[in-house]
Amino acid sequence: MMKRREVLNSAAIATATAATLASCSQTTKSPTVQTGLPNIRWRMATSWPKSLGTFIGAETVAKRVAEMTNGRFQITPFAAGELVPGLQVLDAVQAGTVECGHTSSYYYIGKSPALAFATAVPFGLNAQQQYAWLYQGGGLEAIHKIYTNFNVISFPAGSTGAQMGGWFKKEIQSLADLKGLKMRIPGLGGEVMSRLGVNVQVLPGGEVYLALDRGAIDAAEWVGPYDDEKLGLNKAAKFYYYPGWWEPGPTLDVLVNLNAWKRLPKEYQEILKTATVDANMNMLNEYDTLNGQALTRLLAGGTKLVPYSQDIMQAAQKISFELFEENASKDVAFKQVYEQWKAFRQQIFAWNRVNELSYANFVTRE
Ligand code: CA
Numbered sequence: 001m002m003k004r005r006e007v008l009n010s011a012a013i014a015t016a017t018a019a020t021l022a023s024c025s026q027t028t029k030s031p032t033v034q035t036g037l038p039n040i041r042w043r044m045a046t047s048w049p050k051s052l053g054t055f056i057g058a059e060t061v062a063k064r065v066a067e068m069t070n071g072r073f074q075i076t077p078f079a080a081g082e083l084v085p086g087l088q089v090l091d092a093v094q095a096g097t098v099e100c101g102h103t104s105s106y107y108y109i110g111k112s113p114a115l116a117f118a119t120a121v122p123f124g125l126n127a128q129q130q131y132a133w134l135y136q137g138g139g140l141e142a143i144h145k146i147y148t149n150f151n152v153i154s155f156p157a158g159s160t161g162a163q164m165g166g167w168f169k170k171e172i173q174s175l176a177d178l179k180g181l182k183m184r185i186p187g188l189g190g191e192v193m194s195r196l197g198v199n200v201q202v203l204p205g206g207e208v209y210l211a212l213d214r215g216a217i218d219a220a221e222w223v224g225p226y227d228d229e230k231l232g233l234n235k236a237a238k239f240y241y242y243p244g245w246w247e248p249g250p251t252l253d254v255l256v257n258l259n260a261w262k263r264l265p266k267e268y269q270e271i272l273k274t275a276t277v278d279a280n281m282n283m284l285n286e287y288d289t290l291n292g293q294a295l296t297r298l299l300a301g302g303t304k305l306v307p308y309s310q311d312i313m314q315a316a317q318k319i320s321f322e323l324f325e326e327n328a329s330k331d332v333a334f335k336q337v338y339e340q341w342k343a344f345r346q347q348i349f350a351w352n353r354v355n356e357l358s359y360a361n362f363v364t365r366e
Helices: 002-026 053-068 086-095 113-119 127-136 139-148 187-195 205-213 225-231 258-263 266-300 310-330 332-363
Strands: 040-046 073-078 100-103 152-159 182-184 199-201 239-242 251-257 304-307
Touching: 040 053, 040 086, 053 073, 053 100, 053 152, 053 225, 053 251, 053 266, 073 266, 086 100, 086 152, 086 251, 113 139, 113 187, 113 251, 113 332, 127 139, 127 152, 127 251, 127 332, 139 152, 139 332, 152 258, 152 266, 182 205, 187 199, 187 310, 205 225, 225 266, 251 258, 251 266, 310 332
Parallel strands: 040 073, 040 100, 182 199, 239 304
Antiparallel strands: 100 251, 152 251
């Protein structure tokens, strides 16, 4: 299958090249600008079921690339499991099984713990702060250094905004209630929960509802009201906790195999980068618009909204920073990213306390 596709791709490029050569010989006769850019077809493995907002992020990238190249560069996103399992996107991109993928980098902290920063870490940055760190604060350069070891280059491509704290079948009133609970939660948030006594499971989105509904797990976090409603999590558990302290502004990533990236014409590289920036804007806007509407529906349908208790929040924050320090002492890449990130976080929190938070606290008070 792959071989045949490669042959087809080569044939498409050869055809385009022949057309280019033909058109070059005509340029003296015609003022029409011939770009000479090849037809390229890529496959994009994703970690998402097709129904969710996260998949729309992948589709946005593909759609914008096609639009900006007049259809010459086509990327086809595939749902989790169609090409590779949802949590193996990095492996497939690294191996070149697919040219690119759309996923959460923190699914791969087992390979390099510092990849958590590319997505979100507990008590980290909100979406706006995360983008500032990635694009202007040195974050993306730091993440690229890590991904180079996997023969991959990454581009932020979508954010869900601040997430929710997950669905629980029973109320969690104190730290003691977390002990022994089986919960779907990935990333470093999962490691913090594990230290709080939770039996942590990492399942792709398509498997969360069944596991929760059948009682294989007692709790599950996914994204927020819109996606969680689509997955039906409100039908499997009643208590909906907030805030999602482990994911205050998670960024998704397009991962591109470095060999495939280097083969792209420079114009296509710039177009693909621009398309991922579009996806960042579109996805965040979409979630910010749809989540409030979905929450209203969920509450009308019997969902009970519950805040995490202060003792859980405080214990989780303390453990999170202990975990960061431990990882930093064991892993050079983590230490480099963490220290740079920590300084950025401190500065932007100090600034946002003055401008954003003082304003938000005033206008949202009851
Ligand atoms: Ca989540």
